[in-house]
Amino acid sequence: MRFAGAKGSVFTAIEQVNIAVEDGEVVSLIGPSGCGKSTLLNIGAGLYAPSVGDAYVDGERVEGPNEHVAFMLQKDLLLPWRTIEQNVMLGTEIRKLDTAKSRQKARDLLAAFRLGEFAERYPHQLSGGMRQRAALARTLAVDPSVLLLDEPFSAVDAQTRIMLQHDLAQTLKNAKKTALLITHDLLEAVILSDRVLVMSRRPGRIIDEIRIDIPNREQPLQRRTDPKVAGYLSRLMEKLDIGYPAIDDQALKASA
Amino acid sequence: MGNDANLVRRGTIASVILLVLFLAAWEWGPGLLNIPTFIVPPMSMVYKEFFRMWSVNNLAFHTGITAYEVLMGFALGSLLGAVIGYLLGTSPTAEFALSPYILALQIAPKVAFAPLFILWMGFTIYPKILVAILIVFFPVMVNVMTAVRGVDPDLINLARSFKASRSQIFWKIEFPASMPPFFAGLRIGSTLAVVGVVVGELVGGNSGLGYLLSFGEGQGNTAMVFVSIIMLTVVGGIAYLAVILLERRVLHYMPKRAMGGI
Numbered sequence: 376m377r378f379a380g381a382k383g384s385v386f387t388a389i390e391q392v393n394i395a396v397e398d399g400e401v402v403s404l405i406g407p408s409g410c411g412k413s414t415l416l417n418i419g420a421g422l423y424a425p426s427v428g429d430a431y432v433d434g435e436r437v438e439g440p441n442e443h444v445a446f447m448l449q450k451d452l453l454l455p456w457r458t459i460e461q462n463v464m465l466g467t468e469i470r471k472l473d474t475a476k477s478r479q480k481a482r483d484l485l486a487a488f489r490l491g492e493f494a495e496r497y498p499h500q501l502s503g504g505m506r507q508r509a510a511l512a513r514t515l516a517v518d519p520s521v522l523l524l525d526e527p528f529s530a531v532d533a534q535t536r537i538m539l540q541h542d543l544a545q546t547l548k549n550a551k552k553t554a555l556l557i558t559h560d561l562l563e564a565v566i567l568s569d570r571v572l573v574m575s576r577r578p579g580r581i582i583d584e585i586r587i588d589i590p591n592r593e594q595p596l597q598r599r600t601d602p603k604v605a606g607y608l609s610r611l612m613e614k615l616d617i618g619y620p621a622i623d624d625q626a627l628k629a630s631a
Numbered sequence: 632m633g634n635d636a637n638l639v640r641r642g643t644i645a646s647v648i649l650l651v652l653f654l655a656a657w658e659w660g661p662g663l664l665n666i667p668t669f670i671v672p673p674m675s676m677v678y679k680e681f682f683r684m685w686s687v688n689n690l691a692f693h694t695g696i697t698a699y700e701v702l703m704g705f706a707l708g709s710l711l712g713a714v715i716g717y718l719l720g721t722s723p724t725a726e727f728a729l730s731p732y733i734l735a736l737q738i739a740p741k742v743a744f745a746p747l748f749i750l751w752m753g754f755t756i757y758p759k760i761l762v763a764i765l766i767v768f769f770p771v772m773v774n775v776m777t778a779v780r781g782v783d784p785d786l787i788n789l790a791r792s793f794k795a796s797r798s799q800i801f802w803k804i805e806f807p808a809s810m811p812p813f814f815a816g817l818r819i820g821s822t823l824a825v826v827g828v829v830v831g832e833l834v835g836g837n838s839g840l841g842y843l844l845s846f847g848e849g850q851g852n853t854a855m856v857f858v859s860i861i862m863l864t865v866v867g868g869i870a871y872l873a874v875i876l877l878e879r880r881v882l883h884y885m886p887k888r889a890m891g892g893i
Contacts, residue, residue, distance in 0.1 A: 420792050440792045452789050456807045456884045466793040469803065497884045517793060 392581055394572060396521075396553055401592065403556045403564035406574030407615065412557045415579075416523045419555065420446045432521055442470070445519035449526040451510040453498040459509050460485065460494040466517035477516065484512040488542060504535035508542060515546065522547070522554040529559060536560075540567060540595045548593035561615075565607045566595040573614045583614045672854040677861075680854035688843060688855075690862070697828055697840040698866050700756050704763020705824035705870060709817055711764065712771030719772070720779025720809070721801065733772075741766040742830040749835040759831030759839065766827040767820035774816030778809035811885065814878040821874045825867035840866070 392415060396402045404412050417423045418430050421440040430437040432444055445466065453462045460481050467477035485491050488508040490501075498506055507528065514522060527543070528536045544567055547554055558564050564571045565587055573583040589601045598604070658674040660666075668676060684690040719726040719733075744765060748758035782805050790800050832841025840859045847855030 417788075420788075422788050422791060440794045442794070444792070446789075446792055448785060448789075450783075450785060452783070452786055454786070454804070454807070456810070456882075465790075465803070469790060469793040469795045469799055499884075499886045 392574075392579060394581060396555055398520075399551050399553055400570065401547055401554045401556065401568045402570045402572060403558055403568040404572050404574060405558060405561065405564050405611065405615070406579060407576050408559075411577060411579035412574060413525055416446065416525050416555065416557055419521075419523050420444050442517065443519055444521045444523060445514045445517050446523040446525065447510055447514045447527050449528075449530050451498070451503075451506040453506055453509060453513075455498055458495050458497060459490060459501065462498065462509060463513045463516050465513060470517065480518075481512070481516055484515055485509070487546075488512050502535075503531045504539060507531055507535075507539055511539075511543065511546070515550065515552075520553060522552050524554060524556045526557055526559060528563070536563075537596070543567065544593050544595045561608050561611045562599070562604070564611070565589075565604055566598040567592070571607070571611065573611065583610075585610060669851060669853050672857060677854045677857045680852075681858050681861075684843070684855060684858055688846075690843070690858070693839055693843050694862050694866065696756065696838045697832065697863065698869075700759045700763060700828045700831075700839065701824045701866055701870055704760045704827055705767055705821055707760070708764040708767025708824065709771045709820050712768040712816065712820070713775050713813065715768075716772040716775025716813075717779060717801075717806075717809075720776040721805065726776070737769050737773075741769075741827065745831045745834045748831070754836040756836075756838075759828045759836070759841075762831045763824045763827035766823045770819040770823065771813070771816035774812040775809055778812035779805050782808045810881060814874065814882065817874045817878070818871065821870040822867055824870060825863060829863060 404415070406412055414423070418425050419432070419437065421437045421444065432441065435441070435443070454465065457465070460478070463481040463484060464477050467480070482491070482494065485494050488511065490505060490508055490512070493501060493505065498509070501509065511527070528539045531539065540563060546552070556564070556567060568587055569592060571585045571587060572581050574580065575582045585607060587607065589598050589603055591597055654674055661668065661671045661673050681690070719729065741762060745758065745762050748761045752758045752761070786804050786808070787800055790804050795803065828839070829841040829844070832839040833845050836842055840863050844856055844859035847859060
């Protein structure tokens, strides 16, 4: 994927990335900032066309936005002039699906995400975690087979994030959804996924693939405590070249 | 909540005290300071003048004419401003092509067009409405255009990912997103409409509050000028209030504190 930069220059966001996500699989994608993770996701959603190569979802070539895929970002993107229920129904409304059925579906989803009593509220009346759950409900309301999640929980506080991770893991398992999750949180990647892909600096390439061999993907809280987690984390840190202090301890002591 | 009620009560009391002080100063201040009544007529004199003008000068008719011109100028000016604003906001090409002319017209003092319009259309209500349209147009257009172009691209992408058509993106995302700045533009426009109409009436014609204003000036009747100014303020105030009430209805989803008092 290349982009035309200013003054006719071209920069390559991602190069020779070849990834496949199986049906019902949850794959996390981690890598340094600006390595093109989001570009990859936008190609998958059909928002940008790749300059070289193709994307396929459910065996169909992605030519543009399509009904198999729905995405969710760090920002909740709830429309302030719509109630929570109306927000959840945005996608079904745009696709002109049956209103009565969509409303029932929206109510069921909101109830499942413990937002039933907030259906008639406006986004500004909800907390960050509730808004993000509403955004997840909106993503699921169009019944996509694939979810593309771009750092969905990075804007909420640590405790809320643990709850949201649990909600997401349960939903993905119960609804048998396929998901590609972009995250900066190494632990989140490990506990939520079947597989973790590591990308390099720009131009982004896949430099490692780790199969997470911990049972019960729908129980991230339980997975957190698994002894294997530490091993996966240190491997990820090594691949991403982090964990080696940038500050020279000796020099710091000498200056004190 | 208790604090809010407290603030409202104390604020109202302070406001009323200020009004009483102002009216008292107006009534007795000029006499105490030996200011002649043809410079500052006291309140009671202006009050009497109001009833004299009501029966002798047909004040109600002139106020009605001005109010009608303000309403027409404001309505047509905001409609035009909104339409052009949405057009320029959604089409970068149109904006690029038209922006120099719009900027030039925006810099030109709109009230200076009043004599020209009177030359074209005579001593009718139309030149006054036209000045008001011209002066209301800009704040509304600029606010709408900036709002449409400032819509979060991720929101547009979200709609696109649901396979939204161009018109769906406009009606479901861009149009509602532009409402708060649109109303901010309408608030400004509602006060400017009165300015446009008055200038038009001052320049030529024999009807409207602007005409009474210049008639009073010609007669050396300061109280008549005062009454005309007060009535113009009332007309402008009603227009502004109407916008606020409509805004409260349309933007009911906004958090209270974001609405901004007046």
